[in-house]
Amino acid sequence: AQKITQTQPGMFVQEKEAVTLDCTYDTSDPSYGLFWYKQPSSGEMIFLIYQGSYDQQNATEGRYSLNFQKARKSANLVISASQLGDSAMYFCAMREGPGGYQKVTFGTGTKLQVIP
């Protein structure tokens, strides 16, 4: 079974609008962490946001927020007020077990295109 599932291969959003990128995960470990990364065409993976399984509040970082629904095992990324520079691949990823970053499993990504 896939540990991280991103069902949207591609998404379009109008500039200044909000967009939600879906991510579901599968783990039996009670301690885990969820990450979102952005990968522009240059290739570098840019860390956006992190949510720990025991965190009570949904994570937010500027225009990024993570809609964490533990019972549904979903960790959707919400980007508010989209900008042209947000056009990129977005990857959801998961660390299983406690104790730092260690190895992380990535989803297949969603390509976001922001339309002027």
Next chain:
Amino acid sequence: DTGVSQNPRHKITKRGQNVTFRCDPISEHNRLYWYRQTLGQGPEFLTYFQNEAQLEKSRLLSDRFSAERPKGSFSTLEIQRTEQGDSAMYLCASSLSKGKGATEAFFGQGTRLTVV
């Protein structure tokens, strides 16, 4: 620039040749990771080091692959007798282990390998 640095950025090699990539992590980071990313996929974990110790290796890392981090600083990834299936982006990342609780990893821009 104090980010993760990878060299070379691009490498084209003939099938059967050996190649070596280098990664310089963020200086105070004690963990270093190698990932491989093929077209249309998310990064796949290959191996990681804590200081100079290689703590985990993926089954993806065949006998033709070897990684080292001799002084706990930079790392090299060598692929011997390259095959066309080795063509991919090789990403390096580093993080600072703080024990309980994850920290994000910072990625380099990758080395794109093409085997012809």
